[in-house]
Amino acid sequence: MEKESEKKTADIDNGVVAMAVRYQGFDPAAYLQYNYTPPRADFQRSDSIVPWKLSCLHKAFTEGDIDGDLLVDIGTGPTLYQVMSGCEVFRRVILTDFLEVNRKELKTWLGGGSGSLDWTPYLEYVCQLEGRSSSAASDKASRLRSAVTDVLPIDVHRQQPLASGALPPTGADCLVSCFCLESVSPDVASFNRALGNISTLLRLGGHLLLIGALGESFYLGGPGLQIPVVPLDEAQVCNSLKATGFALVQLSVYTLPPDMRVGVDDVSGVFFAKARKL
Ligand SMILES: C[S@@+](CC[C@H](N)C(=O)[O-])C[C@H]1O[C@@H](n2cnc3c(N)ncnc32)[C@H](O)[C@@H]1O
Numbered sequence: 001m002e003k004e005s006e007k008k009t010a011d012i013d014n015g016v017v018a019m020a021v022r023y024q025g026f027d028p029a030a031y032l033q034y035n036y037t038p039p040r041a042d043f044q045r046s047d048s049i050v051p052w053k054l055s056c057l058h059k060a061f062t063e064g065d066i067d068g069d070l071l072v073d074i075g076t077g078p079t080l081y082q083v084m085s086g087c088e089v090f091r092r093v094i095l096t097d098f099l100e101v102n103r104k105e106l107k108t109w110l111g112g113g114s115g116s117l118d119w120t121p122y123l124e125y126v127c128q129l130e131g132r133s134s135s136a137a138s139d140k141a142s143r144l145r146s147a148v149t150d151v152l153p154i155d156v157h158r159q160q161p162l163a164s165g166a167l168p169p170t171g172a173d174c175l176v177s178c179f180c181l182e183s184v185s186p187d188v189a190s191f192n193r194a195l196g197n198i199s200t201l202l203r204l205g206g207h208l209l210l211i212g213a214l215g216e217s218f219y220l221g222g223p224g225l226q227i228p229v230v231p232l233d234e235a236q237v238c239n240s241l242k243a244t245g246f247a248l249v250q251l252s253v254y255t256l257p258p259d260m261r262v263g264v265d266d267v268s269g270v271f272f273a274k275a276r277k278l
């Protein structure tokens with residue numbers, strides 16, 4: 001007779017395995033097209049989502065309470081915007097993703113190639129936020145390429161998400177993770193476990209910058225590929241951070257205007273959380 005706890009563990013594993021199978025069809029180029037081109041990435045619009053995210057990250061990295069040597073991005077995907085501010089603050093940046101197709105996309109750009117998206121407008125926008133002329137975008141690209149030392153496989157559902165020895169014994173000084181945990185977890189319990197797992201990568205007192213979807217139940221990971229998302233609200237985000245040993249420093253929320261709802265998901269809002277590991 002299977003014990004309740006054994007059944008529960010089996011259910012947990014089945015949900016995570018099903019999610020991993022779903023991700024095998026993930027299409028980086030399509031994902032970038034859906035989420036990182038206008039209207040969601042329109043640098044002429046003050047109410048576009050991507051400029052809002054870049055402003056949150058710029059402010060968080062430059063307001064004076066974050067420092068250290070090593071920044072790690074969790075579930076980087078095929079995107080680089082997450083570390084365009086952080087690469088000026090940290091000597092070393094490590095990117096991570098579950099899928100080889102995404103790690104390859106990142107390595108192509110990092111190697112000087114042009115990937116599936118032109119990141120120049122992003123680099124120019126972050127340069128403006130930093131008070132530099134947008135012609136400094138190429139300098140920032142060089143800075144980013146030199147700061148990123150590794151692009152590693154990761155699985156946030158493992159108690160040890162990275163291979164042993166991937167990080168220094170003291171761990172990362174700062175983690176950033178965007179639209180990952182809720183997009184890879186079958187339910188809130190799995191989301192909380194994954195948050196606890198990535199916390200083990202961060203040193204005590206280190207910061208976590210978490211961007212995620214609010215009220216989202218699915219998104220398109222490629223043409224016709226619906227990927228389930230665990231719907232979160234602000235209260236759940238705060239509770240999950242507290243339950244996994246973080247002190248919330250700041251929480252900001254962006255509510256999507258109607259024309260940002262373009263049919264590639266059912267997200268209603270985006271949260272930005274800055275938290276510190278106690
Ligand atoms: C919605 S995308 C987010 C991509 C990017 N961070 C962004 O801000 O757009 C979710 C990412 O999680 C990755 N992923 C899927 N399963 C994962 C797992 N078990 N552990 C870590 N990352 C995973 C996917 O490969 C994908 O790149």
Ligand SMILES: O=[N+]([O-])c1ccc2c(c1)CN[C@@H](CO)C2
Binds near residue numbers: 218
């Ligand atoms: O508007 N955006 O900048 C944006 C970027 C990425 C993602 C979303 C929205 C919403 N869906 C998530 C996947 O759960 C991925």
